Amino acid sequence: MTNGFFTFNAQKQQLICQGIWDVSHLSAIKKEFRTLTxxxxxxxxxxxxxxxxxxxxxxxxxxKQLNRFAAQGLMVxxxxxxxxxxxLLILVEKETPTKKEIPKIRIPGWLESVGRFTIKxxxxxxxxxxxxxxxxxxxxxxxxxxxxxxxxxxxxxIDLTGFQALPxxxxxxFMIGIVISYQMGNQLQKYGANVFxxxxxxxxxxREFGPLLAAIMVAGRTGSSFTAQLGIxxxxxxxDALNTxxxxxxxxxxxxxxxxxxxTLPLLTIWADVFGILGGMVMANNMLNINWHDFxxxxxxxxxxxxxxxxxxxxxxxxxLIGSIGCFQGMSVQGSAENxxxxxxxxxxxxxxxxxxxxxxxxxxxSKFKL
Amino acid sequence: xxxxxxxxxxxxxxxxxGNQLIHDGIxxxxxxxxxxxxxxxxxxxxxxLLRAMLMLLRPTSGSIQIFNREITDAxxxxxxxxxxxxxxxxxxxxxxxxxxxxxxxxxxLKEFTRLDDATIRxxxxxxxxxxxxxxxxxxxxxxxxxxxxxxxxALARAIVLAPEILFLDEPxxxxxxxxxxxxxxxxxxxxxTMGLTIVLVTxxxxxxxxxxxxxAFLGESKILCxxxxxxxxxxxxxxxxxxxxxxxxx
Numbered sequence: 001m002t003n004g005f006f007t008f009n010a011q012k013q014q015l016i017c018q019g020i021w022d023v024s025h026l027s028a029i030k031k032e033f034r035t036l037t038x039x040x041x042x043x044x045x046x047x048x049x050x051x052x053x054x055x056x057x058x059x060x061x062x063x064k065q066l067n068r069f070a071a072q073g074l075m076v077x078x079x080x081x082x083x084x085x086x087x088l089l090i091l092v093e094k095e096t097p098t099k100k101e102i103p104k105i106r107i108p109g110w111l112e113s114v115g116r117f118t119i120k121x122x123x124x125x126x127x128x129x130x131x132x133x134x135x136x137x138x139x140x141x142x143x144x145x146x147x148x149x150x151x152x153x154x155x156x157x158i159d160l161t162g163f164q165a166l167p168x169x170x171x172x173x174f175m176i177g178i179v180i181s182y183q184m185g186n187q188l189q190k191y192g193a194n195v196f197x198x199x200x201x202x203x204x205x206x207r208e209f210g211p212l213l214a215a216i217m218v219a220g221r222t223g224s225s226f227t228a229q230l231g232i233x234x235x236x237x238x239x240d241a242l243n244t245x246x247x248x249x250x251x252x253x254x255x256x257x258x259x260x261x262x263x264t265l266p267l268l269t270i271w272a273d274v275f276g277i278l279g280g281m282v283m284a285n286n287m288l289n290i291n292w293h294d295f296x297x298x299x300x301x302x303x304x305x306x307x308x309x310x311x312x313x314x315x316x317x318x319x320x321l322i323g324s325i326g327c328f329q330g331m332s333v334q335g336s337a338e339n340x341x342x343x344x345x346x347x348x349x350x351x352x353x354x355x356x357x358x359x360x361x362x363x364x365x366x367s368k369f370k371l
Numbered sequence: 372x373x374x375x376x377x378x379x380x381x382x383x384x385x386x387x388x389g390n391q392l393i394h395d396g397i398x399x400x401x402x403x404x405x406x407x408x409x410x411x412x413x414x415x416x417x418x419x420l421l422r423a424m425l426m427l428l429r430p431t432s433g434s435i436q437i438f439n440r441e442i443t444d445a446x447x448x449x450x451x452x453x454x455x456x457x458x459x460x461x462x463x464x465x466x467x468x469x470x471x472x473x474x475x476x477x478x479x480l481k482e483f484t485r486l487d488d489a490t491i492r493x494x495x496x497x498x499x500x501x502x503x504x505x506x507x508x509x510x511x512x513x514x515x516x517x518x519x520x521x522x523x524x525a526l527a528r529a530i531v532l533a534p535e536i537l538f539l540d541e542p543x544x545x546x547x548x549x550x551x552x553x554x555x556x557x558x559x560x561x562x563x564t565m566g567l568t569i570v571l572v573t574x575x576x577x578x579x580x581x582x583x584x585x586x587a588f589l590g591e592s593k594i595l596c597x598x599x600x601x602x603x604x605x606x607x608x609x610x611x612x613x614x615x616x617x618x619x620x621x
Contacts, residue, residue: 023533027485055533056565057494091564097496101506335514336468
């Protein structure tokens, strides 16, 4: 009887509260309270002399019950509550926010969300255009004073985004080369047209896969790191500091990154081409009985230099896309760590999205001009 | 409940960070129900001492007893029981940026109690009202609030589980004098209504003067003096004189 939090004395119409009334016991208190049978009318007393400790949540709950009793028309009298318990009850009664004060989070309807989303995307696109324009102006300004070009930062970017990406890009394009010539080789073997693997591999690798592969890897590796670096600097107000010192962030941070990427991505594309062809050669040698010598002899006859140049021509465009999207997302970070994560994701997703769109546009243009 | 007088006891505490000696033989105790200030110049190891007490940093040697329990070599399980009985207000507030104010305050209740969602919500709202935040703020994210409101929100999160000890790390840093004074009043009000013991790390003289019962002054890797602030300012030690002189003169 005395282990719980309540003892109800029906004769005296007295409810004795006892034990520790704090937040960790509140759920047990509530549970036990539900099992009590209390009078539904008249009056009764609540005795608090055996409460050993009460905190705000205990007081809040008791006060809530008292208010409920009052609403039911029950006369309730509090007896022998300690001074501090009384203070807590008064405090809780005074401070409990009324329902009206609490703002509701409005959940917009389906149509409204779609509309809001669209407008937000359009807004961001406009901001992106403004950002690109601003960057162009800054670039022209910096070009007029060549001593303002930060060669060290450019070299750093080349090292980070180019040199350090060499192994992973080599490995990936080698694998893709193997996969392509394995899949195509299977079909070609059926017609005894083994030797055409050279044409197929050369064209697809140099024109499409090399540039795409390098660009997608760089978007994942470098675009995201641009966003994260700039975003943290934005949160730490480092960008603001630069602005107040009269050194524009574009000059110190953005343009060197863009120039660096502009230099490295075409180089990485050639690197990817070489290893892709190498992978294909290994497969052709093992599966299709085309030895190294035959492969290379046919390669130089069948694949014109134009193919390489057409593929390579896309790389600088991809570089500008990745760099400007990465920098834009980084500079748009606001406030919190969550926003930084969101922006980094967006940077990679958007960069890859636009790389593929641009690649499609290039294909159409090339075929229009019969290249 | 526990009735022992000393709620925190630190003995012969020694901390080194890298090769740098931060604390060398720190002894003090905090009594239940008092506001204990820790003061000292920049770099005197105030925050490091606080981090050691919170077990965010393992001291090189010495003992720290909280609720009569040794925490320097406590089992993680035991430590959890102690951690539930204290609340911490960090210098940078450390509010979860992806949650609204209300969700931030509800978080400890959700983790540590078995209450239903409606109750948790109402308790959290009560606590938010108690620290004097307007109700419009509850659905906002921390980054949308001013510095003073962020402090209050973080304070609400620290006290929502009705802790016995409240650790405050530079609570007035970055606040204007008016907000700082209000925060001081709020802390005193919470102490009397909730029966809190408060450990306050600060170099804000107004806070030290109006809020604390006793102040420990850190310097030269040691505690130079533990006294009520009125007595502390008369201590002839050059570091203490320098600390207070610098401000009185302004």
